[in-house]
Amino acid sequence: MIADLLGLAGRTALVTGGGNGIARATCLQLAEAGCDVAVVDLDLAAAEGTAAEVRALGRRAVAIARDLTDRAAPRSMVAEAVDALGSISVAVNVCGGTAGVNKPFLDLDVADWQRPMDLNLVSTFLSCQAEAIAMVQAGLAGAIVNVGSSSGMTAAPNLAAYGAANAGIIHFTKTAAVELAPYGIRVNCLVPGTHWSKKTREHATSPDSPPQVRQFFADAATATPLGRLGEPADSAGVALFLASQLSAYLTGHSVVSDGGILHTTARPAFGGQQVPEAIRSWVDGSARPTGPHEGTSA
Secondary structure, three states: OHHHHHOOOOOEEEEEOOOOHHHHHHHHHHHHOOOEEEEEEOOHHHHHHHHHHHHHOOOOEEEEEOOOOOOOHHHHHHHHHHHHHOOOOEEEEOOOOOOOOOOOHHHOOHHHHHHHHHHHHHHHHHHHHHHHHHHHHHOOOEEEEEEOOHHHOOOOOOOHHHHHHHHHHHHHHHHHHHHHHHHOEEEEEEEEOOEOOHHHHHHHHOOOOOHHHHHHHHHHHHHOOOOOOEOHHHHHHHHHHHHOHHHOOOOOOEEEEOOOHHHOOOOOOOOOOOOOOOOHHHHOOOOOOOOOOOOOOO
16 A cells, blocks of 8 residues: 555666665665665765665666766766666656865855865756656656755855755756656755765764864754754655655655754854954954055044
8 A cells, every 4th residue: 555655666766876875765765665776876886785775675776886077977877777777767866965165155266166066956957857858758757856955945154065056956956847847757856954874974973074073963963953963764755755656746846854953043054163264364363454544644
């Protein structure tokens, strides 16, 4: 009865970033719902690990290694998935991250700004485009789930480019949904808050992480109304819902899965409070203003 409600049995799904975190948990939940799964990740070994778990659940799987910041990768990714498993009708685009850019926006250069854009917004746009074309060519109605971040819905101190990229994903999802509706393709967006994953646990516990970064995770858990950070399966369930027939009349919308933290005013700045290097000497008093009236007398 549950399988009938989900309507996913026998379908082929593609999940980007599937080697870890929410994406890995999504692959497993899709498999449990009856999907064969193409697992895409930059790390082939991680993708293979998830694919093996999918096969252990009795479904077919293929591991695909791609760097989705390569503009040609999304179309070749989809082609390989279709060749291995048949036409896709479900896609979940989880590829993203801060791209290592964690500093005040006054200190960003254009390259700093572009890296999170490429990793998040551009990769999602190109993946969604390739997936939709494949669905239309196969004559299949389908569901695409883009994954953004709560940083795209509220201020993201020290993560300005990442926040802007994820705001772009949320808006892009709305337009893609309207344009793809005539072909029976729904597009929605999962917006998770801070979750535990292999990478975030490393950031939170590694002695090599700056103290303010480690403190961020402790503060974020305390500030969350549910009293903890998310586990991957928490939000994988939302992705499953958006991919399934349970959400058959839902398109162009964003569903936030953040433990309620966006309803508070206590969300901490990632990396803590930082004085921008661009103005540090003025803030600490080691430099004096050089305005046009300096040194003049009344």
